[in-house]
Amino acid sequence: MGLLVEYGHYILTATVLAVLVHAVSANRKSIRRNGEPLRNPPDTLPLVGNGLKFLQSRWELFSWFDKCQRQFGYETVALRVPTLPPGVLIHDPRNLDFVFKNEGLFTKGDFVKQRSWALFGNGIINADGDFWKLQRKAGSAFLNTANLRVLTEVALPQYLSETVEYLQQNVDKGTVDLQHVFHEITTKLMGKMAYNMEMHADDEFSKCFDYASGATAERFQNPLWRITELFTGSKLRKSIRVIKDFGRRIVTSAVHDRNEQKSKREPDGPSDESSKLDQISGSLIQSLLEAIGNEETVADAALTYLSAGRDTTGQALTWTLYLLLQHPSAVARIRQEVQDLLQSQQQLHPQDSPSHPTTTKPPTTKETTKPFPLGIDPTLLTPAALPYTTAVFHEALRLFPPIPFEIRQTQADTTLPDGTFLPRYSVLVWCLWAMQRSRLTWGADADEFRPERFLVPASREEGEGKGGQEGEEEQEEGKGMKTPRAVRFALGKTSAEFPVFYGGARACLGRKMAEAIAVQVIPTVLVATGVRLEGAWEGGRRSQTSLTLPMEGGLPVLVKK
Numbered sequence: 017m018g019l020l021v022e023y024g025h026y027i028l029t030a031t032v033l034a035v036l037v038h039a040v041s042a043n044r045k046s047i048r049r050n051g052e053p054l055r056n057p058p059d060t061l062p063l064v065g066n067g068l069k070f071l072q073s074r075w076e077l078f079s080w081f082d083k084c085q086r087q088f089g090y091e092t093v094a095l096r097v098p099t100l101p102p103g104v105l106i107h108d109p110r111n112l113d114f115v116f117k118n119e120g121l122f123t124k125g126d127f128v129k130q131r132s133w134a135l136f137g138n139g140i141i142n143a144d145g146d147f148w149k150l151q152r153k154a155g156s157a158f159l160n161t162a163n164l165r166v167l168t169e170v171a172l173p174q175y176l177s178e179t180v181e182y183l184q185q186n187v188d189k190g191t192v193d194l195q196h197v198f199h200e201i202t203t204k205l206m207g208k209m210a211y212n213m214e215m216h217a218d219d220e221f222s223k224c225f226d227y228a229s230g231a232t233a234e235r236f237q238n239p240l241w242r243i244t245e246l247f248t249g250s251k252l253r254k255s256i257r258v259i260k261d262f263g264r265r266i267v268t269s270a271v272h273d274r275n276e277q278k279s280k281r282e283p284d285g286p287s288d289e290s291s292k293l294d295q296i297s298g299s300l301i302q303s304l305l306e307a308i309g310n311e312e313t314v315a316d317a318a319l320t321y322l323s324a325g326r327d328t329t330g331q332a333l334t335w336t337l338y339l340l341l342q343h344p345s346a347v348a349r350i351r352q353e354v355q356d357l358l359q360s361q362q363q364l365h366p367q368d369s370p371s372h373p374t375t376t377k378p379p380t381t382k383e384t385t386k387p388f389p390l391g392i393d394p395t396l397l398t399p400a401a402l403p404y405t406t407a408v409f410h411e412a413l414r415l416f417p418p419i420p421f422e423i424r425q426t427q428a429d430t431t432l433p434d435g436t437f438l439p440r441y442s443v444l445v446w447c448l449w450a451m452q453r454s455r456l457t458w459g460a461d462a463d464e465f466r467p468e469r470f471l472v473p474a475s476r477e478e479g480e481g482k483g484g485q486e487g488e489e490e491q492e493e494g495k496g497m498k499t500p501r502a503v504r505f506a507l508g509k510t511s512a513e514f515p516v517f518y519g520g521a522r523a524c525l526g527r528k529m530a531e532a533i534a535v536q537v538i539p540t541v542l543v544a545t546g547v548r549l550e551g552a553w554e555g556g557r558r559s560q561t562s563l564t565l566p567m568e569g570g571l572p573v574l575v576k577k
């Protein structure tokens with residue numbers, strides 16, 4: 017339901033007051049291009065401007081952003097919402113590139129921080145200056161190559177084996193929610209690796225976080241949230257209390273781990289796979305504790321990393337499967353890609369080839385670890401070895417970006433590359449949902465699911481076409497690949513054209529982690545389980561209101577033999 021229906025009477029009274037106050041205190045400098053005011057987006061009304069649009073459900077809001085993009089192409093248009101600073105909606109990648117390159121000028125500002133402070137406090141998403149640097153450094157240390165190897169070689173295969181078992185147990189037994197399945201994988205992964213804690217998707221904390229994320233997102237659509245929350249905000253306040261308590265528990269548990277560690281101080285010796293995971297477990301929270309010291313800020317930082325890592329990736333996988341289950345030919349191609357990989361592996365190491373395609377040697381020596389089901393070493397499932405699967409994941413990220421829109425506020429007067437003048441404190445919005453469907457950037461088939469757009473002939477020279485620009489992904493030769501593949505994955509777009517992982521100094525730190533998870537999870541769920549998934553939803557799926565892109569009602573599927 018849209019916000020308008022829910023809080024209509026509060027909003028109406030307060031809007032009238034706000035329009036009056038706003039009119040009296042209007043900023044003398046105004047947003048202009050070549051001395052002229054910007055054009056208005058469709059459906060702009062006198063007095064309330066675009067205010068009512070923002071009170072619609074977010075799904076309708078995205079459609080409206082998409083309509084703006086179709087009507088105006090790359091042109092920057094005005095955004096006016098009563099009570100808020102004047103703003104613009106940008107579409108032109110040149111403007112976005114300018115934003116990425118001038119991150120000190122375009123910050124989250126008071127506009128974003130006031131709304132997200134309760135949830136993220138001084139966590140990396142909100143932090144600037146030294147606090148940001150410390151957290152970024154701790155995150156980079158956690159997401160290093162060695163830790164990612166433990167993720168792909170030990171932790172993920174272990175959790176995926178449990179997923180496969182769960183799916184096999186549910187053959188012909190009613191629907192399974194794939195969104196919950198993926199959320200559980202990413203929650204367990206982040207919980208163990210980053211915090212050395214056992215976490216699950218249906219923990220009370222997780223439910224409260226989902227609620228608070230939705231209610232926080234509503235604050236960006238409802239300019240009068242401070243007033244409406246006086247009447248309707250008790251659930252949000254309660255959820256925030258549970259979340260903050262959980263943040264404190266993460267820190268207490270980390271301090272305990274640290275003290276234990278100090279008292280043990282075992283000499284380093286040869287380690288098996290499972291102890292590799294134990295060794296790195298909690299490394300993020302330990303780095304944060306070391307770097308920041310203040311436990312309240314460490315708790316904020318921990319909660320922010322948890323959200324950045326698990327929600328985005330779990331949701332991206334959900335939308336990927338949503339698309340795949342509607343495109344059987346893409347599933348067939350993934351199947352073929354995995355089979356080709358198996359074959360080339362068998363040619364390379366005939367002595368290792370499994371006698372049965374769905375039984376295998378376990379990837380780890382830990383007793384509790386169940387065998388990985390694919391019949392091959394899970395570390396073979398890399399973006400380089402599976403270019404088509406990688407392309408499918410990016411095509412899903414294009415059509416369903418886990419962070420669907422972004423807001424920044426200018427900290428000084430500035431002029432965008434297209435000539436738009438923005439006075440200090442102007443609000444700048446871009447909607448990834450719309451930009452990543454732009455025909456100007458993606459061509460006439462921008463609305464279609466076509467993973468091939470991210471594939472190029474493997475022989476194509478580096479730097480050809482758009483390759484070699486920022487954002488271009490080069491692939492290392494995949495482990496176990498006998499002969500070069502006919503195609504390779506190539507992003508072919510700059511981060512300003514395809515901003516799904518953001519760009520510049522504040523680009524996403526977890527991109528490689530998300531890609532590594534995707535290329536193990538997608539083929540495992542589709543090929544290795546020995547089961548067939550069938551979509552069990554009616555009509556199209558929508559996103560529920562949130563800071564990210566959860567699927568409303570989950571992704572129900574039937575599991576068939």
Ligand code: HEM
Pocket residue numbers: 140141152155321324325326328329332413417418419422515516517518521522523524525526527529530
């Ligand atoms: C498909 C999955 C993912 C997508 C689409 C994604 C996208 C993004 C985007 C758009 C931002 C900028 C957000 C903002 O400042 O408003 C961001 C930042 C960030 N992401 Fe990701 N992300 C993903 C997965 C991950 C993972 C797995 C991690 C690992 C923990 C991670 C860690 C971060 C961090 C730490 C930042 C803040 C960077 C900074 O401000 O310096 N992300 N991500």
